[in-house]
Amino acid sequence: xxxxxxxxxxxxxxxxxxxxxxxxxxxxxxxxxxxxxxxxxxxxxxxxxxxxxxxxxxxxxxxxxxxxxxxxxxxxxxxxxxxxxxxxxxxxxxxxxxxxxxxxxxxxxxxxxxxxxxxxxxxxxxxxxxxxxxxxxxxxxxxxxxxxxxxxxxxxxxxxxxxxxxxxxxxxxxxxxxxxxxxxxxxxxxxxxxxxxxxxxxxx
Numbered sequence: 001x002x003x004x005x006x007x008x009x010x011x012x013x014x015x016x017x018x019x020x021x022x023x024x025x026x027x028x029x030x031x032x033x034x035x036x037x038x039x040x041x042x043x044x045x046x047x048x049x050x051x052x053x054x055x056x057x058x059x060x061x062x063x064x065x066x067x068x069x070x071x072x073x074x075x076x077x078x079x080x081x082x083x084x085x086x087x088x089x090x091x092x093x094x095x096x097x098x099x100x101x102x103x104x105x106x107x108x109x110x111x112x113x114x115x116x117x118x119x120x121x122x123x124x125x126x127x128x129x130x131x132x133x134x135x136x137x138x139x140x141x142x143x144x145x146x147x148x149x150x151x152x153x154x155x156x157x158x159x160x161x162x163x164x165x166x167x168x169x170x171x172x173x174x175x176x177x178x179x180x181x182x183x184x185x186x187x188x189x190x191x192x193x194x195x196x197x198x199x200x201x202x203x204x
Contacts (some may be wrong), residue, residue: 007038011057013170014044017097021174022053026099026181029053032162033077035087036095036170041065043087045076078136085145086166093148095170097177100162104184108157111191113183127180128153132160155180 014034021027029052035045044060046052061073063080065087070076077083083096108129128147133140140158147153148166155176156164163180167173 007042007044007062008057010036010038010170011044011060014046014060015055015057017170017174018046018052018055021097021099024178026101026178027052028100031100033079033083033098034096034170034173035063035077035080035083037087037093038062042071043083045080045083047074047076048078050074079140081136081138081141082144082164085141086148089145089149090166092168093166095167095173097165097167097170097173098162099165099177099181101177101181102185103188104157104163104181105159105161107184107188108159111184111187113180113187125155125176125179125183126151126153127155127157127183129157130159133158135161157184 014036017034018027018032021032022029026032030049032052033046035043038044041064043063043065045063046055047059047061050059059074061076062071063069063076063084064071065084068080068084079098086093086096113127128151130143130147133143144156144164147156154166157180158164163177165173165176165180167176
């Protein structure tokens with residue numbers, strides 16, 4: 001792939017990651033996206049409007065980070081501006097994973113993510129929440145980039161949309177994305193338990 005020795009290996013990893021996310025119900029066949037650096041100036045990204053669970057490395061797009069030019073492959077994800085914005089301002093970012101999830105996008109702003117597990121605490125996970133913004137828009141790209149590069153967020157919940165996770169590796173980005181969904185799922189259970197306790201009818 002375009003003379004970058006890491007492209008084939010990383011491309012295969014991206015395809016396997018998307019299959020895993022699909023099997024876990026965290027993305028739909030056409031929604032969600034992943035990108036990963038293959039060099040200081042290039043990223044490989046999932047395409048737009050293609051079945052994600054059957055992707056092959058040659059289905060991926062190679063994009064220049066600074067110019068946004070597609071150097072090889074199909075049209076990349078409609079969220080490519082968001083991905084490129086993160087890479088431009090965060091040199092440590094090696095991968096960006098955007099899933100839709102179930103719990104976090106709906107509960108963002110409704111309940112606080114209270115149930116941080118030991119792993120989330122250990123890595124000092126900071127979850128930022130953004131209001132509902134137009135998918136694929138320049139505003140969304142700018143707001144997410146600021147959250148990452150100015151506020152130090154490694155995971156961003158987009159209200160009624162999804163989760164964006166930024167990692168120093170693809171494995172780390174995947175872990176963070178799933179961890180955020182898990183944190184909100186556990187938080188909902190805690191809220192439900194507390195609510196049941198408050199409304200429990202005393203035994204006669």
